[in-house]
Amino acid sequence: MKALIVILIFSISVLSFSFSVRVNKAYSNYYSNALNEFNKQQSDLENIILKSDLCSEEDKQAIRKSIEEARLKLKNIDFWLRYFEPNAYRKINGPLPVEWENEVFEKFEPPYRREGAGLSLAELTLDQKPLIKDSLLQLIIRSREAIKTFEADSITGQLNTYSHFFLANRLFLLNLAAIYTTGFECPDTLNIIPELKSMLHGTKDIYNSYNLSFIESPLSGEYLDVFDKTIAFVNAQPSEFSSFDQFIFIRDYVNPLFTINQKLINNYNVTSINYNDYTLNNTTMSIFDKSLYTSQSTKGIYSMVEDEKTLSEIRYIGKLLFYDPILSGNNMRSCASCHKPSEYFTDTTVSTALSFDRQQHLPRNTPTLINSVFNHLLMLDGKHISLQAQGRAVITNPTEMNSDEKELLRKVLSCKEYKDAFKSFLKLTPEEKDITLTHIVSAITYYDGSYSRYYAPFDDAMNNKTGVADDVKKGFNLFMSRAKCATCHFVPNFNGVKPPFVGSEFEVLGTPDDTGFHKLSTDSGRWMVNKAPETMHAFRTGSIRNAKYTKPYMHNGVFKTLEEVIDFYDVGGGLGKKMIVDNQTLSADSLKLSSSDKRELLAFIYSLNENIIFEEPPSALPVSSDKALNTRKPGGEY
DSSP states (O other), X not given: OHHHHHHHHHHHHHHHHHHHHHHHHHHHHXXXXXXXXHHHHHHHHHHHHHHOOTTOHHHHHHHHHHHHHHHHHHHTTHHHHHHHOHHHHHHHHOSSSEEOOOBGGGTTSOOOOEEOOBHHHHHHHTTOSSOOHXXXXXXXXXXXXXXXXXXXXXXXXXXXXXXXXHHHHHHHHHHHHHTTTTTTTOSOGGGHHHHHHHHHHHHHHHHHHHHHHXXXXXXXXXXXXXXXXXXXXXXXXXXXXXXXOHHHIIIIIIHHXXXXXXHHHHHTTOOOOOGGGSSBOTTOOOTTOTTSBOOOOSSGGGTTOOOHHHHHHHHHHHHHHHHOGGGSTTSOBOHHHHSBGGGTTBOTTOSSOBOTTSSSBOSSOOOOOTTGGGOSSBSTTOOBSSHHHHHHHHHHOTTTTOOOHHHHHHHHHTBHHHHHHHHHHHTTOTTOSSOOHHHHHHHXXXXXXXXXXXXXXXXXXXXXXXXXXXXXXXXXXXXXXXXXXXXXXXXXXXXXXXXXXXXXXXEOOOOBXXXXXXXXXXXXXXXXXXXXXXXXXXXXXXXOTTGGGSXXXXXTOOBOSHHHHHHHHHHTHHHHTTOOOTTOOSOOSOOOOOHHHHHHHHHHHHTTOOOOOOOOOOSSOOOBSSGGGTTOOTTBOO
């Protein structure tokens, strides 16, 4: 009898295991089948190109239709591909032929050249003259080769665990908010919303296959209910992307889905092996929360300090130093000389600040320090990888503050208040035996970095705390669609850092040297850091938050008003103004914005003005034992 029971238990266990294996296979099989379908569609596209006569408009239209069909298949698996291996994804649907952006974990290395290929570039190539068949074919061949990456065991093995699913879903949701509805990588705007609809239905099938396979860690009913409402909302929207209500889509659907997914990530103790998750915060419950991702440490050398009282002391010393011209070579210039806190940590009075010698002007406009923490690369050319490196460079630059490091330390430590404070702080950095310039700069960055924690009315609206006026909503929808602003200024910080927020983008706009557009600015921009043809005159895309208060605009401060900036984009940048810009990344086509369009854009931009509480400057500076230093003025003299 016991033997019979053992046999029955064993048989039930085998059957249960067999059923479990079959169920778990549902998800991985769906992945394989969907991948094969897309590959077959690309194979069909390749054959159509091979047989086509590129002088025939009919044949070109057949190619275009096949590309569109392949794109729809791609959107059904975008959920996986973009997360698992973004570099391979560039070969399948790259927006540019060559990209040089460094990612956060590569900041200490020279920039990498990454070549794009695939469907978007193939669609754009169809409009080129002359149209070369081999060039078109190579874009698809390289895309098909890239698909093999997603068949590797290192990737398919992740399908056996649930962690990857919720992290891939998070990236999918972030991209729903930031790029899928903007035309960032969809050349034909008529296809943006149809592709979105296809993507949502394809992703729902992924959800269903996942829940069949992972019954102990399912996507919740609450999430699926909101997702079904999302699909219904999108299906009810016009197919023209300029009429699509981006505001409601993100506020009422995408952001709530993100919140639920984040809760599931925490509930299931999800872990990551993918660098796409490197900067993202698992505990943040809104896309419009400034803790969404981490790009810079304001603490610098004090990174291990968590005690609020100690941090408050570091910030206080940092504030004093920010206003103290003791940091400059002539004791007359402070950080606040150019980055005026009352002017949103920039200088609105000049196009570019005075050089140290008071004779020349610096070549570039003073950038605001507010929200600089949300960039991986700093300075307009991306020269520096940390706030502390940037601060050190400015202090020691002969044309800016012209300070000698050794002499600066002597002067600072001649002030008892500074010396006592840094002696105390030194205990917090046990790996350091002496007070260094890094200690000083880190105190400053902790102070000025604290002004990046504030929110704007638009953030509150997206978090359903308040409402905004209709012209703000219209302006945002325009910003995300026909005005094409969001293809470079990405939600939620409206800078050049797009999901998964691991790199900073640079653009070539064709910025003029003067408002008469007589010639291109001679500043070579990113090329000074990375000498590649694509980087000539490229500059890091800054945030438009607080833009109302951070004039003048562009790297050289050439435009004095936001209206001028909008007009410049509207006409198609430098190329649109008939200047020679061989590598401009901004479209040269006019946006054809009306005067009401421009007013609505401004209304939206103004809704990103943050409710910052500024402080009064210090009334006095620490006394030095060197009496010659005690005539210093808070904020400096120029």
